[in-house]
Amino acid sequence: GAVVSQHPSWVICKSGTSVKIECRSLDFQATTMFWYRQFPKQSLMLMATSNEGSKATYEQGVEKDKFLINHASLTLSTLTVTSAHPEDSSFYICSARKVKVRQLTDTQYFGPGTRLTVL
């Protein structure tokens, strides 16, 4: 299998506080994980690529100091939303790339998402 989990599944916080979201690959190792955000009725927008043991690569327009990413192990990446504001309220989804040895394709497997609501 290829199971990816996220914790928490939902969180409500006050404006100005920081929130940490965890993404874990449960039954495989993932050197690369991805963080997306999704607004209602919209598509997934990539925020950053998280590489184990190195700095994350952020997409244009995503503030790296606001969305801190740490990929400390081959099965865990965390996204911290610092000084959250109501406009940061969204559905945050991570994915982990499972590399298939001796095959020419690999697939991203997605977590269940985390619903963040900032009051």
Added chain:
Amino acid sequence: GESVGLHLPTLSVQEGDNSIINCAYSNSASDYFIWYKQESGKGPQFIIDIRSNMDKRQGQRVTVLLNKTVKHLSLQIAATQPGDSAVYFCAENTLGNYGGATNKLIFGTGTLLAVQP
């Protein structure tokens, strides 16, 4: 400012009918494509993928067709069931030199499939 509501393209089908969901991709260099299913409040679920050296690939009840000439991808679902109701996204990726997908996924806008009993 005032936000404008967005509406996903919707495909409404009768239970038991076949569904065809279409997607136009943007990058002519993309050579790996994936279809995902997303149910409300959940993360995307992998359905089927296809490489650019193929024009058709079949799975269980699903078929993906790829037309590189017009940069078009379609997902066919046979005998659509109520459990197929979800938003379907196509995504494109580019295989790296070693053959593994190294670039990011670019998602399409999504299509809402509504199955009527």
